[in-house]
Amino acid sequence: MYSDEHVGATGEPLKDVLAIGIGGSFLGPLFVHTALQTDPEVVEFAKGHQLRFLANVDPIDVARNIIGLDPETTCVVVVSKTFTTAETMLKARALWEWISSALRPFAVAKHKGSLYVVSNHNELMSNFFVQPDALA
């Protein structure tokens, strides 16, 4: 992302990251993010980019966190060890709806390249990429 090599469906470089996960799947990424905040090289790379965490069950959490972000240039990372956690799946689905309602249908499939999943459940992860809007 920092090199502008990763682009979304419209060809715009991905700029910001929304990380979805609760419990350990939030605290792990937060730990790495916090640890790197004092590294001058990382601080320089991070200029112009935002990382936001969706980590609680507040129903308006998604609405609050997407303010100011552009779905064309936002990368979504879903972190879940089991890939079955209801709150995480709900937020993943809400963000996919946010992205797909903002993009034209032909672009939605291409934009799946800006979705990343961190999990140890391969089958559920694969289903997510085939049909993310049908997450249970």
Ligand SMILES: O=P(O)(O)OC[C@H]1O[C@H](O)[C@H](O)[C@@H](O)[C@@H]1O
């Ligand atoms: O990583 P996941 O499978 O989505 O689980 C996320 C979290 O779910 C629950 O809150 C558990 O109590 C936590 O221990 C776990 O870290």
